[in-house]
Structures are given as C-alpha cells and as structure tokens.
Amino acid sequence: MTTFILVAGAHTGGWIWQEVAARLRESGARVCPVTLTGMGADGPAAGPGTDLETHIDDLLRLIDELDAPEVVLVGHCYGIYPVLGAADRRPERIARIVHLDAGMPQHGDQALTLVPDEAVRERLSRRTGADGDDRLIPPPPLEAWQRWGSVAGIPSSALTRLTANAVPQPVGTLTQPLRLTGAVSALPSTGVLCTGNGSSIAMVEGLVALGDPRLRALTEPRVTFFELDTGHWPMLSRADDVAGTLLRAAAGEGHRVTAAVSEQPAHLRPFLLDVPERRRERIGRVDLHFPGDLSDALPEGLPDELQADLPDGLRHGNLPNGLHADLPDGLSEAEGPWPAVVFVHGGPVHPDVRPTPRDWPGFVGYARLMAGLGAVGVTLDHRLHDLADYGRAAEDIAEAVDLVRADPRVDADRVALWFFSAGGLLSADWLAAPPPWLRCVAATYPVLAPMPNWGRVDSRFRPAVALRSTERLPVVLTRVELERAEIAATVEEFLAAAKECDADVEVIDVPRGRHGFETTDHSGQARHAVERAARSVWGHLRG
The missing domain is CATH 3.40.50.1820 (Alpha/Beta hydrolase fold, catalytic domain)
Structure with a gap:
C-alpha cells in the first residue's frame, strides 16, 4: 500500500487536498495531507523563528512516525522546498518525489523567488532577521491569486474558499536557503506540469535540447512527466485527475524525456x-x-x-x-x-x-x-x-x-x-x-x-x-x-x-x-x- 504525504504551497495547508485525498483513499492508498507549522489551525502555531527548517522538521517527524514501506512525497509550489529538504535527509524512506506544478530548487535556493511582487522580494531579501510586524506575509486577496499562478479551471466557490482559508506565510520559510547534501538527487521523481500555468512537456524537451547542464538529470530513466490541462491549483480544479496521476506516478508511469545524443539538436541544424x-x-x-x-x-x-x-x-x-x-x-x-x-x-x-x-x-x-x-x-x-x-x-x-x-x-x-x-x-x-x-x-x-x-x-x-x-x-x-x-x-x-x-x-x-x-x-x-x-x-x- 502506497502512502502519500501531500504538502501544499504558500498560504495553504492540508485542507486544500481534501478532494484529492478522498479519491486516493478510495483507491486503497494511505494519505497524509500536511498542515505545516503556521499554515493553519490544524497545525502547530508559528513563532518568530519559524523558517524552512521548521517545515522540513515537520515532515521528518511525520516520516519517522509512519509505519510505511513506500512513501511518496508530493510537493505543490512552495511545498517542494520542505519536501526536498526532508527527502534529502531520509532518502531510504522515500519511494518517489512528485513535483506538482513545482520547480526544481537546488541547494542554496530560496523560495522567495516564488513571490510575484518584486518590491516585496527586494525588501525581504535585505532582511537580516524575521522579527517585527512583517514576519508574516499576508495572503493575496481574491482578485490577486492569479499573480501567484493561473487560476484557470478553479470554480468560483473553490477560489472563494481558497481566499477564506489562506493564512499568512512566515517570512523565514521563504528567505532561508534550502540545504541539500545531494542524496535526494538519486531518488525517482515525477513532474506534473500544469499547461494552463505555462508548463508543458514540450517546453521541458525544448530546454533539455538546448544542452542546459542543470536539466541533464531530467533525461534519466528515474524521472517521469505528466501534463494536466489546468491552472496552478489542480487539486481545486481537477481533483480526480490529480489523484489518478499521483497513483500512476507512484507506479513509475509517465512520459520520459530522452537526450537523443546521436541526433543533432534542432537548434543546431542548418538554416532553411x-x-x-x-x-x-x-x-x-x-x-x-x-x-x-x-x-x-x-x-x-x-x-x-x-x-x-x-x-x-x-x-x-x-x-x-x-x-x-x-x-x-x-x-x-x-x-x-x-x-x-x-x-x-x-x-x-x-x-x-x-x-x-x-x-x-x-x-x-x-x-x-x-x-x-x-x-x-x-x-x-x-x-x-x-x-x-x-x-x-x-x-x-x-x-x-x-x-x-x-x-x-x-x-x-x-x-x-x-x-x-x-x-x-x-x-x-x-x-x-x-x-x-x-x-x-x-x-x-x-x-x-x-x-x-x-x-x-x-x-x-x-x-x-x-x-x-x-x-x-x-x-x-x-x-x-x-x-x-x-x-x-x-x-x-x-x-x-x-x-x-x-x-x-x-x-x-x-x-x-x-x-x-x-x-x-x-x-x-x-x-x-x-x-x-x-x-x-x-x-x-x-x-
């Protein structure tokens, strides 16, 4: 039996996975939607020192408590940062990491890059501590969620619920750099790309073909991809499809990107x-x-x-x-x-x-x-x-x-x-x-x-x-x-x-x-x- 740990993006908690979790449980899977510290009433309260390491520790405690032979960690948006941090420290417990419309942060990266407001990013990047009134970043109002990602496909009632349940994000979770030893890089992983938010398998293949060394790992057999034709919050817009995709990802299915070494890359072929x-x-x-x-x-x-x-x-x-x-x-x-x-x-x-x-x-x-x-x-x-x-x-x-x-x-x-x-x-x-x-x-x-x-x-x-x-x-x-x-x-x-x-x-x-x-x-x-x-x-x- 596969155990899924679902980690939400900025300003949200375990509640956002409600429909996806129900579908996964119906299939016989064990599901743990997580509310990280400071991210909702059903999780620990945030303090002045709440940072990315706090959220990584939240996941480590849960992984250590679980009696599960196969754990699939799912990170959406910001959630991929604590997911990678925890998997890097417990690689032997993790069967697969799923990037649900999430990036590929590396050692030393900050989740601050996810904040759409450049002035806010600039101000927070100059901070030396997380004290004072601005240690929490307020969630966006209803009309501003699209700045954090495409809201395509979300019913108006679900968007209203997202706004009502969203909570302030502790600054330290965004400004503290991710620390990785490299152990996580050997784990199987799956990228679920939401085309309505600007990602696609074709785009990944195009970038890989350019020869970017950072993306070479995406051609390894352990890496698979899926596409969902929806916006940035697929758990609210396409819950059934998300659940089905996660089950297929856990089984090792998905599209594989290949590096065709024998073939000349498209951008280096002759001009027409x-x-x-x-x-x-x-x-x-x-x-x-x-x-x-x-x-x-x-x-x-x-x-x-x-x-x-x-x-x-x-x-x-x-x-x-x-x-x-x-x-x-x-x-x-x-x-x-x-x-x-x-x-x-x-x-x-x-x-x-x-x-x-x-x-x-x-x-x-x-x-x-x-x-x-x-x-x-x-x-x-x-x-x-x-x-x-x-x-x-x-x-x-x-x-x-x-x-x-x-x-x-x-x-x-x-x-x-x-x-x-x-x-x-x-x-x-x-x-x-x-x-x-x-x-x-x-x-x-x-x-x-x-x-x-x-x-x-x-x-x-x-x-x-x-x-x-x-x-x-x-x-x-x-x-x-x-x-x-x-x-x-x-x-x-x-x-x-x-x-x-x-x-x-x-x-x-x-x-x-x-x-x-x-x-x-x-x-x-x-x-x-x-x-x-x-x-x-x-x-x-x-x-």
Whole structure:
C-alpha cells in the first residue's frame, strides 16, 4: 500500500487536498495531507523563528512516525522546498518525489523567488532577521491569486474558499536557503506540469535540447512527466485527475524525456535558406555580419589558384530567390553606412551551453540573409540565463544597440530589432518608448507575456501593455500554426491589445510551422514566411 504525504504551497495547508485525498483513499492508498507549522489551525502555531527548517522538521517527524514501506512525497509550489529538504535527509524512506506544478530548487535556493511582487522580494531579501510586524506575509486577496499562478479551471466557490482559508506565510520559510547534501538527487521523481500555468512537456524537451547542464538529470530513466490541462491549483480544479496521476506516478508511469545524443539538436541544424557566408566581425558578445561577400575581407593580391579554390558564394553574394527585387537601386556591396538589424535570442540559456546563441545556424542564417539585402545583421549573446535575468538581458541588448549604432559603417538612424521565442518579452522596453532611429520591431514565434508561473519576471516586460503607448512603430510578427498552447495565448493577448490601440502589426503565418521552424522545416511555406518577414523588415529600414 502506497502512502502519500501531500504538502501544499504558500498560504495553504492540508485542507486544500481534501478532494484529492478522498479519491486516493478510495483507491486503497494511505494519505497524509500536511498542515505545516503556521499554515493553519490544524497545525502547530508559528513563532518568530519559524523558517524552512521548521517545515522540513515537520515532515521528518511525520516520516519517522509512519509505519510505511513506500512513501511518496508530493510537493505543490512552495511545498517542494520542505519536501526536498526532508527527502534529502531520509532518502531510504522515500519511494518517489512528485513535483506538482513545482520547480526544481537546488541547494542554496530560496523560495522567495516564488513571490510575484518584486518590491516585496527586494525588501525581504535585505532582511537580516524575521522579527517585527512583517514576519508574516499576508495572503493575496481574491482578485490577486492569479499573480501567484493561473487560476484557470478553479470554480468560483473553490477560489472563494481558497481566499477564506489562506493564512499568512512566515517570512523565514521563504528567505532561508534550502540545504541539500545531494542524496535526494538519486531518488525517482515525477513532474506534473500544469499547461494552463505555462508548463508543458514540450517546453521541458525544448530546454533539455538546448544542452542546459542543470536539466541533464531530467533525461534519466528515474524521472517521469505528466501534463494536466489546468491552472496552478489542480487539486481545486481537477481533483480526480490529480489523484489518478499521483497513483500512476507512484507506479513509475509517465512520459520520459530522452537526450537523443546521436541526433543533432534542432537548434543546431542548418538554416532553411541557402544564404552565402558574409564577412563577420566579433566585438565582445556581439557579431556583425556585413553586406558584401567574404572576398571583401580577403587579403589583397590572393593568388588566382587560391581564388579558384574558394567555395561558391564567397566571391558572389547570391540572394535567395524572391529577394533580388528588394535591393536598392545602385547598391554597392562595398559601400556604407548600412542600416542594421539586431537579432535577440530567447532563453533562458545556461552560460555553459556551447555553441552560444550568436553561433546557432538559425541566427547566423537570419543575419546573413539581411546582410544579403544590404543591412548589417547583428547576432549577440545576452545574459538571460535564468527567469530572474530579464533586467540584465535588457541592459545587454541596449549596450549592443549602442555599440552597433556607434560603428561608422552603420547608419545609426536606421535600425530594427528582431526578437525570438522568450526573447519576445525584451521587446517591451522598445515598444513602450521607441527611439526615432528604431524603424521597426520584428518578433518570430515570440513569447509576448510572462507565463503565469514566471513570477520572477519584472512586470515591465509585458509587450501587450507596452504596445498601447507606442507611436505607431511597425511590428512584424511571425506566428506558427503549431505553436505551444501556452505561448500562443500570449500572442493572442498581444494581438488583441494591438487591435484595441490600432497598432501597426503585420502578421505572417507559417502553416504547419512549429516553434524554431527555421532549422526543422525546410518546406516552401516556411521559406516563404522567412523571406516575407525579411522583405518587410528591409522595407521599413529603407523607408
């Protein structure tokens, strides 16, 4: 008989598992919904010293008291912190850990990152103690729960009950770092991803494919995944499905993510257009791909026999079909200054991933494509290594743009910014206050609003909100038909805002296209979409 220990998220206690626990018991399982210290009337009262270790001790006492051969620890949201802490100290008693719409905190991490209010996070991070009136964080009011996670699927009566039963969270439980020895990392685990809250198996597989070393463990056979099509509180919205999923997880079922070592990762496959190599200069984290061909950069007087050995395209900058007509009259490939297009990658991308994004075939291909039209194509590596890094990444982009505009070979009054995937959030600053030299913003399969579970992302990075204040800055948006549902919803939100404020947004659809299609789909429709987007951006630069 499996014993489930259910640990709730912030501001809640054992009561939130009532319906799930009933279904599990009906199946013959033993169930222990836990109310941690300070988290409800049926648990111990909190004191000034209540912290994460207090909650870990609560679980250790329960595990030690249980006469159970097989314990499955289930942590929802904040609950995964004490769950991992307890499992790390009693690994021999734990059969499996279930992350129910919860992250993967590591040694030294704080649950403070879950708090959606940046000002509160900043204030609490500077605290040296937990004394005084603010040692408890009040729960959100009814209308603010969605800031802690998607409330999709929760009946209004259950949301009202959540608000009524929620209790203040002891500050120390969020600010004290998690201490792990590493023993927990060998235990079987299951991730239950709530798609309505911005997580999916496809997203996990995409991140694993990028080569992030932190996610390598997710490809091990002991790790499984399930999806639930609901918001962040599935125990309130889909109790039956949660119970069934937990039983299947305990049995070792679920989807397994594999690392296909023999196959080239999707982001490192060739670009869908055959674009000739261009002269490239590397300055710090920025690469500039110049109009013209590589012969411009070759030493003068190269012997004829060596010239003949150069690959096709190094001496002749052939453009992809359909783009010849867009070259300005009389353009000389050796002349400048040229306009520039700065390509902004998504992420998060771990700093140890190699090659870095500016060398990925897709971005290099786009840069060469624009160089073929007569613009400097700029690729860069920004430091979006974690969801909390959007501010730092925005600074990197601003610095890169300044560097490009200061180059005498660039026309500083004709620049475009082109954003991809989760880099789409970084367009918000430019949409909110577009400088006169910014001729257009482009976005390809972009994320245009933070996912509900991206609590650490500053509220300023909301392109749909920023769009309302822009002064008719043209936007070229490439949308893929087979986009992940959680990302497609952010695009629809953006387009609804664009319609409201009559923004100048051109939408280019890619039939049957997927996220990252430029290196996985070499169909005529995909190529046409990329060429059309490039022509549109070039047109705005020329205008």
